Amino acid sequence: MTRENAAMHTYLMAKRMKDFWDNWGIEMLMTLSCVMHMVLTLFGSSRRSMTARQGLLRFLIWSAYLLSTYVATVIVGKLTLIQINGTTEENTDSELKGFLGSLLLVQLGSRDAITAYSIEDDRLGVRQIPNVMAQICSVSWILFRCWNYTLVSYLYFPLLVAGSITYGENGWALYSSLSGRSGITTSAFKKEKKEIEHILNLIDPSNEDAKTVNKLNKRNLEMVLKAYCRFFSFKPHIEKSMYRPLYQSDRRLSINKRDNDMFFPITEIELGFMYDVLYTKAPIVYTRTGFALRLITSLGLVSCSVAFAFWFKDAFVYYINAGFTLVVLGVIITLEAYQIYMLLFSDWAIIMLLKHNKHWIQKQLLRFLASRSSKWKRWSNILGQFNLVNYCLKYERLYFSTVLELPAVDIEIRKVFCTNNEVISDVLKGMLIEKMRKLEKPTALKPNSNFRLGIPNELADRLREEMKELDRNNGTTNLYESVDGTEFDKSIILWHLATEICYSLHSDRKDSNLKIKMGRHLSNYMMYLLAVRSEMLSIPTSEIVLEDARKKIMTFLKANSSVRDVETACRKLNEQIVVEENKEADQIPVTKNWCPLLVAKKVSGTLLSWSNCDIWDVICSVWVEMLCFAAMNCPADCHSDQLRRGGEIVTHVWLILLHEIDAEVDTNTEQDLEGQEVRVEVLA
Structure with a gap:
């Protein structure tokens, strides 16, 4: 082959690759985005129970988390360059490309199981607000350019709303995880006072409300309730927290000596709440506002899929762009349905059902979850x-x-x-608690040089x-x-x-x-x-x-x-x-x-x-x-960071000691309570 032939062959190869990238680049990147979406949805929450030997799965989650935003940026860049003018078929293609832009926004936000990969992401939560706004504006511009007054164009609106909500929830979760917007401020805590008292009534056997709990697997529910109240009182994930409850109830949340076997299960549940606040959407989803937003998002996706399938019902076989768009829509709806299903199987769901257990269906669901909650794997153990x-x-x-x-x-x-690694047996946990109880004063273990x-x-x-x-x-x-x-x-x-x-x-x-x-x-x-x-x-x-x-x-x-x-x-x-x-x-x-x-x-x-x-x-x-x-x-940040690596027993000991120290401190005087509120206001 002569030099001229070799140069021509190279030129033709480069041209074919460029043409292929121009024609199918968006579809290839959307396929990759769907794969990363599946990885983050299916395996994102499993980090709390991973061991060090599951390095391959951890690498896949890490790669998907980092590359998803980059791939989305490239897709948005290519969508802004698509040609609008042309034949009717080309206009339909451009409409479908705009449809993919809306679905991309939904994909970026549909990460209930992993909003943050590490504690550093939470610290940069404020910076996510400009990113969210930039992506929403970019997709809106793409939809504006692709608008053609057809049914597909009108479907842009519900998809844009769904994508903006889900993507906005990500930024909201990151911003609120360490900023104190999850209930650490004095005003928010006072608003939750009645709620905490109601939950404590469910633990108190002398109260009439406790009869419901007694009928619904009392031991498992009591552990979840105590863990939630202890977490809500201390907020150990908050940076520079004083680790003292703002609201002091007359009923202690400490664990009796005869219940040594409950120390670690309750602490595991409490650290599970801590993990969810730092790395997932749970604190936002399990609220009335979160429920309403999820309902709007789900209805928007379902209605769009039905309308899209009806509009292209005769074109899926021969019109590959429409078929590809429907497959992407189906993947997103399937993963959304899976996330809604998984919302039921968590300690947050138990807490929400306990707050609103007036109906027979809710009580049956609560009984079902309570019987299985003790089998959930909350850390690597x-x-x-x-x-x-x-x-x-x-x-x-x-x-x-x-x-x-x-x-x-x-x-x-x-x-x-x-x-x-060695599996931690219940015997070892019991011996740990027994030895920890014999320590002279947990307060003597606070930072020293030697x-x-x-x-x-x-x-x-x-x-x-x-x-x-x-x-x-x-x-x-x-x-x-x-x-x-x-x-x-x-x-x-x-x-x-x-x-x-x-x-x-x-x-x-x-x-x-x-x-x-x-x-x-x-x-x-x-x-x-x-x-x-x-x-x-x-x-x-x-x-x-x-x-x-x-x-x-x-x-x-x-x-x-x-x-x-x-x-x-x-x-x-x-x-x-x-x-x-x-x-x-x-x-x-x-x-x-x-x-x-x-x-x-x-x-x-x-x-x-x-x-x-x-x-x-x-x-x-x-x-x-x-x-x-x-x-x-x-440092508390190190304890928080280890939760995403499967957790460490030293973190469980840390949290147990915090509660034991608080149990020894007399905080019942009004003066002490006022001093605590002042300190929190200053920190906030």
Whole structure:
């Protein structure tokens, strides 16, 4: 082939591609938009229960969320350039293209399950208002250009109204999620006072209204009611919230000690409300205004589809543009029907039915939902597990640095390969609540520079005394201060290594003593937070401390090259004399004179020397207190952000502690209530 022929062939190929794009580009992009609409509608709400291993589905949702707006912008740009003048058939084509513009607006707004992908989207909610207005104006201009005084042209009006409502709801949801427009202001809270009292009457067995609840699966409804009232009172998702209810009822929403098994279910429901406010349209849809808007939207779509099908009833087979438009309309209506169906199966629907349960149909529906609400999956229900010793054993086997040549990415990939999950059993949740109740004062866990043990039992006191005694006998290493007064990240690593040593010697008893499993799971979970979710611990030096500990552990493992598993490594560490060298050239002020292996061995040795007590009770108590300390020091935004990743147990602990702290504070005086209202007005 000569050069001229090759150039001509290239030109013809480019021309064919351009012609294809000009003729079918809008249809291709609309098909892609429909696919993304399906992904966001069907899988958007599943983020609350996703695990880290569902990365592919998470990537699809992320891609669909980001690309949908971009694809819509390209479609709108192409629609503004369509030719209007021509034959009757060409005019019909232009009318159908305008019809697609209206459907595109509906697609952009029909995202009940995912209005925001992350908390950052909510912070930019105000910026969505100009975007919404720009898109509506662009589509209106397209419809104006395509107007032809036919039935199809008149169908533009209901579709434009439906699209403007649904797209406007998106902006409304983003704007109200963090701005306080969902009921956090004093005036709004006063308006809801009667409503809250009515819901509390449904919980109070002495009230006549409670008879309805007693007949409708009282336990499940009581949990949903308590969760809603606790969420409504605290509004924990609001930035800089004081975490104190504005309206104090005489009836407490705290949970009795005999109902320990209700703590986590109620907290799961409460966090479900929090997730919906931040990432979905639920707070808007489940209102009278939202119901009216949804009714208008649905009627508009159905009426348009019927009229369109009647108008083109004889043209679908041979008129491909009309057939394609009907398929897009059918996809949108089907997904809209699915979203309306899913609105019934949520805790918000139960609350709305409880508020208006006068009719027989509503009571039957409430009975149906109440019997199934306990089976709904509201979060991932897993504990992330990261074992530091296992990470060091596998570190040299992963050669990502030579491929990626990006050390930061290399480290993150290594962490992912060394992370696994454990399902949180009801037994573990019960033991957590039992340990949390034994804490001296939850208020003592509020932010401090250092973590100090505060377990109120004799074993903890004995641990302190024996550490101090070892300090006096040693004279070289300040064991007590290195465990009880050091930085939080170092405390996690020290107790993690000590727990691993104890576990290696007691692993054969893990089935008979559940505290052994609990202690190790919590130990690996706190290391998971430190290594993988360090932003939740708010420790700027966590990466430095973790890397220093890794190097020292790997030095020990290289000296024992025959070690291939965690249990053997920990037994070797317990048996051998550990000497850690701190080279001045490699020293960083944060880790200067820090000997994690030596201190961890001494802590485990102290624990193992106790023959007349359950050392795993002490270990579990230490980890529960560390978990509580981490929960109270984690920023509220980090807790909110983790809800979209399946949730973390540390977030549940945070919310439980907030309610327990509030239960201890006397806020019944009128002066305190006035002070709270003033503070909220200032924040608003």
